[in-house]
Amino acid sequence: MVLFANLVVIRRWFENRNLQFGLLMVTLLICYLAPVENLLALPLGLQWLVGSLLVALPILFSSILFAIVFQTRHAAALALGYNVLGAVLGGLMEYNAMLLGTKPLYLLSMIMYLGAFYFLRKEATPA
Incomplete structure (x- = not known):
């Protein structure tokens, strides 16, 4: 995903930072809200595809954003x-996932990225 993200940036397919933050927030929200136990009802190939997308898309959008x-x-x-x-x-947060589960990890990630978005916006506006 990181390699593909670099290709996306080099080719200038997505240059809008606000759009990238939005896409990252949407994917993290989907990952938070998605009941992963429902994946078991899907055929095996679709389980792999949907599960892979749930894991990979936040990595893709955060890599593009970076x-x-x-x-x-x-x-x-x-x-x-x-x-x-x-x-x-992030590694410290991941250890908390063992205690709290992955759902709170998505919320904490959203809070941290919103903080980064706030500081980038504040940096971009003239005082």
Whole structure:
């Protein structure tokens, strides 16, 4: 997904950062609301397809978003440092999924991405 996301950004298929945030929020919301136990009622091939999409689409849209935002950064090392910090926080959140389940993880991800969206919007508006 990350490789495909880079291709999408290089080809300039999606350049709108607000659209990417929206698509990411929609996919995280779908993942949160989707009753995964209902996948068992589907044929095996469809289980794999739908399950794969539920896992892969948030990764795709967050990767596209990262690449779009990274292009605008003047201090690449600082931006990559924040990315590593986000990966560490994501790993810590993933451990919480063992305790709380995956549904709260989707909510926490939405809150964190909304915070990032807020700060990017605040940065873009002149004071």
